[in-house]
Amino acid sequence: MQIPGYRIIRKINQGGMSTVYLAIQLSVGREVALKVMSPALNADPVFSERFQREANIVGQLSHPNIVSIYDIGRFKNLNYIAMDYLAGGSAHDKMSQGLSANEALRITEEIANALDHAHEKGYIHRDIKPENILFREDDTAVLSDFGVAKTVSTASRMTNAGTVVGTPHYMSPEQARGKPIDGRSDLYSLGVVFYEMLTGSVPYQAEEAIAIAIKHLTAPIPKLPGQYSLFQPLLNKLLAKEPDDRFQRGREVVESIQTLQGTRNNTNPRYLTETDPNTIQILSLLKALILTSFAAISSQVQAFGHWVFSWRWTPRRGIYRHPKVTVTEIRTSADTAEDNRATIVSTRIQKAAHYQTLPSRRLGTAMRGLSLAVILSLIWVALSMAISRFDVPFKASIPEAVVKASDVTNDLVNSVLQSSQPPEPETSVADTPALADDAAEAIEVTAGDETVLEEVIVPTTPSMTPPVTPPPPRRELSVNASPIDAKVRILNIREPYYPGIPLLPGRYHIEVTSNGYDTYREWIELDKDDTELTVSLRKIPVPGATFYNELAGGRKGPSMVIVPAGRFTMGDAGNSTASPTHQVRLKNPFAVSQYEITFADFEHFAKATKRPLPDSNRWGKGSRPVINVSWQDAKDYVAWLRKTTDRKYRLPTEAEWEYFARAGTKGNFWWQGSSAKKANCRRGCESDFSNFFRSKTAPVGTFPSNPFKIFDTSGNVAEWVEDCYQDHYLGAPKDGSAVEQNNCSMRSVRGGSMRSSDTDTANFIRDKRNPDIGYSDVGFRVVVDLY
The missing domain is CATH 3.90.1580.10 (paralog of FGE (formylglycine-generating enzyme))
Structure with missing residues (x-):
């Protein structure tokens, strides 16, 4: 195929309406995506109009998160549009490879920005879905395919009542009804994409398109998995059934996401995965502890400095501590200048503090030193737990001795926490559930010289025989790691690993590390049998060796x-x-x-x-x-x-x-x-x-x-x-x-x-x-x- 002014390199994608090629725009030597409409559709004016409309709409939109149009034309029987070449694939491609929560938030924020710009210019996209969100080489999200977009006035004044345009899984309730829509419909579709990026599936699924539409209209807003509960309010507002209950424009979505990210600027995206659902809370507590400790240390340092510099000596008194004085200035509003002078009120600390005895001074100094040591110890414990349990961004630059010391501290904290747990109650015979509604009890009855065993029926009650559910059986996990000094940890539980550790059935995140070797991580599933895992760490390649x-x-x-x-x-x-x-x-x-x-x-x-x-x-x-x-x-x-x-x-x-x-x-x-x-x-x-x-x-x-x-x-x-x-x-x-x-x-x-x-x-x-x-x-x- 030949189109003047372009050198076609290869086919990128093909759909029912058009084919997209990678091409060189010869006039400027620029790589472009050349979208060519299928020649078979030229006879249909609807498709030709849609193709032309896409170019006209995008040509009026200038935004870093909206695809750019460079040229539009027709050669022989070929209609074509030259636009941005977006080499990073689509959101659908990225979801198949796995997206972190941070990436999902960033993509949602960037597309919300694009929609805010388009809506402000008077255009509704009407087909927000992962396939229409593409990425540049720097991973910037770009909104594309405005083929079914409409102006707000046109979309609100439906020419054919009941006409539905869009993709069923991503339609807003009003769009599914065929009712007039505005930009809030696009934000609903963006909410569906956000849910899919987090969970890997769309919120509403069914065999038929009409059944999907009914779920959009009537089904409750789905709940996110526990590790993403922080984002549930954002999703609720995006997927509200009524447009008035949603965000009213894309800028509000952006502001909400930025507010949500405000508390997480210093966290690693991995913490928002299923590795450890409680990590967000742990990091928030750690941050609060550090800030509080910093304030306490500052206060202690100021008090210590005042104490050091408050001592005085005079021949009459000898050595004594000068009291701290709070000076308050009170001005009156009298009629005369004499009455308007300032009155100084000095409030001294208690007289006993003016002349402290030597033992009291020593005790105060010791208490200050002790409190400072406790605060520094708490900070060290918090940092040790963060370094040992999580992949903090600065871990690679921490000296090896500090990392080892933090591991020792973390293990000590784990052992203290385990020893503080109350022991599990032992099950006695009295705790065993009855085999029938009434229990039979044999008692001795004395009649004359004979002793007779009689069976007396003793009715049982729930308070006498409480039901006891036996704990599920545990499975032993052993990790055979080489080199021999490799350290094994289970990242999503508190207990330290040891060979043959008994664990409840479930998924466990195993980490094996050793100096000079690549870190090994793997999720394993403990099910019915004991598990033995063999791991051979790979030496880190040394350039020049x-x-x-x-x-x-x-x-x-x-x-x-x-x-x-x-x-x-x-x-x-x-x-x-x-x-x-x-x-x-x-x-x-x-x-x-x-x-x-x-x-x-x-x-x-x-x-x-x-x-x-x-x-x-x-x-x-x-x-x-x-x-x-x-x-x-x-x-x-x-x-x-x-x-x-x-x-x-x-x-x-x-x-x-x-x-x-x-x-x-x-x-x-x-x-x-x-x-x-x-x-x-x-x-x-x-x-x-x-x-x-x-x-x-x-x-x-x-x-x-x-x-x-x-x-x-x-x-x-x-x-x-x-x-x-x-x-x-x-x-x-x-x-x-x-x-x-x-x-x-x-x-x-x-x-x-x-x-x-x-x-x-x-x-x-x-x-x-x-x-x-x-x-x-x-x-x-x-x-x-x-x-």
């Missing part, structure tokens, strides 16, 4: 170096094949081979798979980079490494390659200044292996490594990477993943070779090669995923 994996027969695999996670600007604005430049974020650290794969490395693979060793062009084998290998040969090699070592070997992606080639530097090369003696290339490098008359490979490691301890990222041999080659970076992944497409005819190579000039070995330089052919100037290196 090197290692190798053993191959069969005790041989060593390639030497690997760990590269840290990070972000960088990929590409170069002055190079057509390396533009546009874009930010790439590599979320996890990974390991890359320090050197290009050598003939010695490749020979292990060739012998194991019974394939001939590639030709070396008589330049030498051993420690020289392997050449004359195709992209598929390189893929076969990493597959063999994966199978042999059981580690996640693969080829690097283009983004990863450029990231570790740059090694945190900003220029075109990792070094500063001249290329001389820094790389093996034909011109500009002053290499002993390549010059204007001849070129050959150098043994790996001949030239210096970059700051990441990686050798030969410039020159020597170009390197195969995973990506399918494209002559631009339009739509390139921002997470460092590889570019793939069906029937890929060319693969990317990076880094230049011994036949390149120094300028052609820059970090951003890229080339393409046939993946089925081996080249004498192309080799490769490998990557291992650590996560």
Whole structure:
């Protein structure tokens, strides 16, 4: 499909009415979402009018949380709209991945802002739902799809009585009736979306649309789960059946959310998940304790300072404490100036305090010191419980000794709390419930010389035999953790963990930690049987550390170096094949081979798979980079490494390659200044292996490594990477993943070779090669995923 002024990259989404493409607006080089109406609908004036109306409405709305329109037009039989390209997906996509309560509040606040602006301009959206809430790359929520929007006057003056427009699960009661609506209907729909973001389901469900509408009209407002009870008043006002009982405009929703968040500015979003429903109350108490303690300490410090500086000495009295004086000025309103003078009234503290005895002074000082120590101890206990029980944001920066001390304090508090609990009452025979309504009791009756046992029926009453419900059986939980010194905690209960701890059936949040290892967390379900969980913590990768994996027969695999996670600007604005430049974020650290794969490395693979060793062009084998290998040969090699070592070997992606080639530097090369003696290339490098008359490979490691301890990222041999080659970076992944497409005819190579000039070995330089052919100037290196 061709539309003048646009270069279409790929399809993003498709619906019954239109298809959305990612395209480049050539006049300004901007990525846009090109919405093209289905040609089959052109004959229907209703659809054409709706398509045109969407563009006209959005064109009049200018707001950061409303999608922007750049162009509208028609080419041949295609109606199209060019609008913001929103790469962050929809709210529906985010809900499938899981949203925190903080994220749900933020999205609701941003869409309420957008609705307030639209309503102020006189437009009602009429179709608020998760699919119509999209996100920019910075995660800003954006309201889209105004295809069924109406002006307030039009929506209030229905042309067809009873016409219902919208999505049943998100319709307001008045919208479901087909009655006139205003902006408060959109706020009701936003409340439904808010409920769905918190709980994962819509509030009212049924098989038929009419049954859903009836529930919107008559069913009570649903209750949120306990951990979200704080938000119930907000939901109640959003989902009120009568419009007059709801928020009257979006700005009121925003103000309510901001007020709600005012008490939670310093909390972690995780505290609002189901990990610990009582955490909000705990943190509120902690905050109150700290504020109260601060006030008490300030008061004590002021009193202590006054006490220190109140002592006096005179020859007549000797050492004494000067009393605290409160001075009150009283002015009269007499007729004369004489009577209008100020009267000073001094009120001294009791006379006994003027001349305190030495024991009294010592006692007062001791009491002040004791109270200060108690207050500081309470603050330490509160902080220790917060550090040990929760993932507070500043925990990573706390010294290890403080963290250990807080764990000891927390364990001590837990033991004190457990010892203070009253013991469970023992069940006696008298507590056993009767087996029938009346109990039979045998008593002795003496008649003459004979003793006769008679059975007397004793009626029982509830007060005599109270029913006792046996507690549910407990299940033992054991966590076998390595390393041996790993600490195990159960985050959502108070009791400290110990092997074989008996727990009631339910869900438990397990945390295993150890210094130098990644933290492990998992929710487990205790049901009918005892549970034994085995956890092996993974060492935290140390950037710059090197290692190798053993191959069969005790041989060593390639030497690997760990590269840290990070972000960088990929590409170069002055190079057509390396533009546009874009930010790439590599979320996890990974390991890359320090050197290009050598003939010695490749020979292990060739012998194991019974394939001939590639030709070396008589330049030498051993420690020289392997050449004359195709992209598929390189893929076969990493597959063999994966199978042999059981580690996640693969080829690097283009983004990863450029990231570790740059090694945190900003220029075109990792070094500063001249290329001389820094790389093996034909011109500009002053290499002993390549010059204007001849070129050959150098043994790996001949030239210096970059700051990441990686050798030969410039020159020597170009390197195969995973990506399918494209002559631009339009739509390139921002997470460092590889570019793939069906029937890929060319693969990317990076880094230049011994036949390149120094300028052609820059970090951003890229080339393409046939993946089925081996080249004498192309080799490769490998990557291992650590996560």
